[in-house]
Amino acid sequence: MNGYPVRVDATLDSDLSRWLWLVKWLLAIPHYFVLAFLWAAFVVLSVVAWVAILVTGRYPRAIFDFNVGVLRWSWRVAYYTYGGLGTDHYPPFSLEDRPDYPAHLEIEYPAHLSRGLALVKSWLLAIPHYLVIAFFLGTGLYVATSGDTDASRAWSGGLISLLVFVAAVVLLFTGAYPRPIFDLVLGLNRWVLRVAAYAGLMTDDYPPFRLDMGGTDPGTGVLTLSQPTAAAAAPPPVPQTTEPTTEPTTQPATPPTTQTEAGPPPGAPPPGPPARPPSRWGAGRIIAVIVGAVLAFTSLGMLAAGGLLRLADDGIRDSQGYLMSSDVEFTSPGYAATSPDVELRGGTPAVDVPERWLGTVKVEADGRTDAGVFIGIARTSDVESYLSGVARSTVRDPLGSDQNPRTDYTDGGAPKQAPQDQDIWVASADGQGQQTLTWKADEGNWTLVVMNDQGTRPVAADVSVGATIPILDDIAVGLLIAGLVGVVISAAVLIAALSRPHSGT
Structure with a gap:
């Protein structure tokens, strides 16, 4: 291939629909x-x-053919739709080049690629081109804000979409696609596809900063790819002889190609289209590659999630192994501040769900009044019985808006007894300063209660809640194992799909 190793060609349909x-x-x-x-x-x-490429300096041929096919497929769809609108022929579902389709993409397979360039091409060297093609594809962002509703509306578009829209409007009213716009749109798309091939590591040749307009790619030369050279296209010379002919000069010679030029005999069926070579990328092979790649992508995501969860789990626990929330204000002008009803559902006899998911619960409370603080956990029915008719607040939304908890206040009187005198608590703590309770989670409906230790009013304390949550370790390990198994399976599927013998090199 002469010139740049990425060739993009297209032919404008003459009978485009309006x-x-x-x-x-x-x-x-x-x-x-x-x-x-x-x-x-x-x-x-x-x-x-x-x-x-880093290991061998070569782009695996099967992967190269597949990735070129993806770019080719994308180019045909873009040319049919709003990346070109240059044809009304529906794009084929194929990775192969179709000579009968008006849009083509060919990339010369590189015999060798630089290992060093592979480290910097996509993210560093291609940055100048990214800035240019971002303008082609769309980086302009227009944001409008309505004065009445303060609703924002955004629009983003590029030069290619703008030019294609202009051509579409002209086509709608005149029935003709403006040729200058077509040439310019093809040049812009050609630039984009060259950069895509370079960023996709398919070539080491840096894309030119050049707008090669027109349907036939002038950046690769006219005589490239499957076109014969001038020497090959020319007919062979007729050999000369020195022997005189013995044929009479008046008898005309019979041209050797008379029957060929005359075409098929009368009544014979017309010749059919030339046979298409069998595709190297059938539907089954493409599906296998997609399944293997998607499985690999998912498996790598599981490995990353499992590793991050493992690191985060070790890094955010306190010294006693609890995952703690931030402090939440439990305040009330009455005699108690409570949490909403929390339901913990049990599992099977073999799996204790609350214990497996929560493990041991820890509650820390730091009173903000002169009175001592009391914290306790009890079944919701017992709490409702104890605080019936008592002025209290329920913290419905601990975070709330602007980080202020939302509370519901119920008016009433004072409790009949101090909280520590009740025997309803499955876990409790009281006294001056910070108080801490621990409780092994169990199934049922539970409520956390914060009061002054003598049952006085008002109540104000900073409360944080946490748990050991042993299930996190199981989730992290499960993700790591599933990710490893998925990587192995995806590798086997990809190797089987990509190593299938195919013609061509």
């Missing part, structure tokens, strides 16, 4: 759905290719 572009967003939905999975596979396989 109105079809209005619904192409709907017609292309099946392609968008498939491309979402193809691009997920593209990302995963690009990471695999990056590792292979």
Whole structure:
């Protein structure tokens, strides 16, 4: 291939529909759905290719063909829809090049790639091009705010979409796609696809800062890819002889190609289209690659989540192994401040859900009045019986708006007895300064009560609640194991799909 190793060509249909572009967003939905999975596979396989380039200096050919096919598929859909609107022919569901389709993308397979450039191409060297194509694809952001409702509306668009929209409006009224706009749109898309191939590690040749306009890619030369050279296209020379002919000069020679030029005999069926070579990327192989890549992506996410959960779990526990909340204000102008009813449901005889999920609960309270503070946990029915007719507040939303807890106040009188004189508590603590209680979680309906230790009013304390939550360890380990198993399975699926023999090199 001469010139730049990425070639993008397109032919403008001469009989474009005036109105079809209005619904192409709907017609292309099946392609968008498939491309979402193809691009997920593209990302995963690009990471695999990056590792292979660092180790071997070569881009694995099967992955290269697949990723080029994804770019080709995306280009055909973009050309059909609002990246070009240059054809009304529905894009084929194929990774292969289709000679009968008016949009084409070819990337020359590199014999060798630089290991050093693979480390910096995508995120550093391509930054100048990212800034340029961001303008092509859409970085302009317009935000409008309504004065009446303060509702914000945003719009983001790029030069390509703007030019295609202008061409669509002209097509709607005149029936013709403006040729200068078509050439410019093709040049912009060509720039974008060159950068995509470079950032995708498919070439070490830096994309030119050049707008090669027109349907035929002028940046790769005219005689490239499958086109023959001038020497190959020219007919072979006729050999000369020195022997005189013995044929009479008046008898005309019979041209050797007369039957060929005359075409098929009368009555013969017309010749069919040339046979298409078998596809190297059938539906089954593509699905296998997508499944393997999506599984790899999911498995890597599980590994990352499991590792982060493990690190966070170890890092945010206190010295006693509890995961504690921040302080919440339990205040009331009455005689008690309570939590809402908390229901803990039991599991099976073999699995104790509250103990497995919460483990041991710890509550810390620091009184903000001169009186001592009391904290206790009891069944909700017992608390309702004890505080019946007592002035109290229920903290419904501990965080609330602006970090202020939302409370509901119930008016009433004073309790008949001090809280520590009750035998309803499954766990309690009282006294001056910070008080701490611990409780092994159990099934049932429970309520946390904060009072002054002598049952006086008002109540004010900073309360934090935590638990050991042993299930977090199981979740982290489960994610790590599932991620490792998924990586192994995805690797087997990808290797089986990508190593299938195919023609071509």
